Amino acid sequence: MSQQLSTEAGQNPDRPVTLAGKTALVTGASRGIGRGIALRLAAEGALVAVHYGYDGPAAQDTVDAIVANGGRAFAVGAELDTVDGVEQLADAVRSGLRAHTGEEFLDILVNNAAATGHLPYADTTPDLFDRLFAVNVRAPFFLAQRLLPALRDGGRIINIGSAVTRIALGDELAYTMTKGAMETYTRTLANEVGARRITVNLVAPGPTETDRTRAFLRSSPEMEAMMIKAQALPWIGQPADIADPVAFLASDDGRWITGHVLDASGGTYLGPKL
Template identity: 55%
Template sequence: MRKLSGKVALVTGGSRGIGRSIAERLARDGALVAVHYGSSEAAAEETTAGIAADGGQAFTVGAELGVSGDVEKLVAGLDEGLAARGESALDILVHNAGLNFMGRPIEVLTPEEFDRMVAVNVKAPFFLTQRLLPRMREGGRIINISSVSTRVASSGGSIGYPLTKGALDVFSRTLAKYLGPRGITVNAVGVGFTRTDMTADALADPAHLESTVGRTALGRVGRAADIADAVAFLASDDARWITGTKVDVSGGVNL
């Protein structure tokens, strides 16, 4: 029996990059996965098709985060997808969707950019969790994808994104205590330098790549599967006694 058989999971930003790898891994472990996407329905459908081809179960949910009515639209799509499969409750909630205006030090980051990151990285996870808590089963799992940038100062002075992820870390710890009586664990995953389509341009620069690898104890750039495997562990019963913590999945950046 696979570790997550009978479980239902929602992965925000699950159509590409780290989110896609998480969705694939949870499905491989037996969960029915709702793959959320913000803009590319085609990418989400490709993800669910790949999961189905691998013997898993998944469906797509579309909703742009960080805009008015985002949570309502996402929850409505989730309910519709679950009802079509005879489900209504949720076991695993992975807040993966995020926004980063890279290379934007304090001198140039605009109020609009800052507000947009807060809306996607903090406000959306907060109010989506609020809406979904009544339908989360006892003993459920909430996993917040955070960043190593909350403990490592950016050499380029980029501060907005780490601020939002720091807020998500506080959210994780406080929610873990609050939901403890229900047996629901809440943890964050601190992601380091990981090769995705979002980081492809930066890592295409040989000097940047060399610097990145040089700052990482394990001597390579992370892969999406590295993060997905850690999330799958936290989602499983093996992690039943872990809550309110942040797991550093960075390969040892700046130790």
């Protein structure tokens, strides 16, 4: 079994530090993939702003885990389904960075927070549709816009998308549309900010085991086997499997990659296995 499956992201004390002196904001970092990304970036030396929408104690738990491993982090709360919430987050991040570093500069923005909606097309309501686009598209669009003046030249914007954009899942149509929009946004924004040496990329996970998805993904041996059979690689994705490519793109090693969609799904639904 992969070593990644038994540890949280960034818990290898022998790993060289690549983001020393950098600052990062990870939205939706109180749990799941966002938590894994925050842990990994902090392990690489970055000061991480751990954003949460509703669960402050979970965000503080992420901060505490980072500090316990010798890293630096602080929590920032804001609900991203409103325009005011996005403004509130941008202001809180700047304030937190100033308190911890004496400056308001940001190096890495990871747009991870997302709302999900698993409903048949016929049952999708306008309210659900609007909320999905507010959290998954409008929030990262205007958060990046608001923080660009604080993002240092040579910075990184990394969006978290989904493999659903290449897989036709009827029960996730509206959600899939939001992730498709983020792929277009990634390519176009990369062209817009490239003159400042800022890269913009998107990492697209497949099914990933988190505290919210674990019960479903491992509900039975048959379900687990079915999920694994649908992938080229024979294990259920873990937050560390997503955090690793994010950390690569955030590092200097990723400096020549921009406008790219990086599939981090373990080869989900590549085709039938013979």
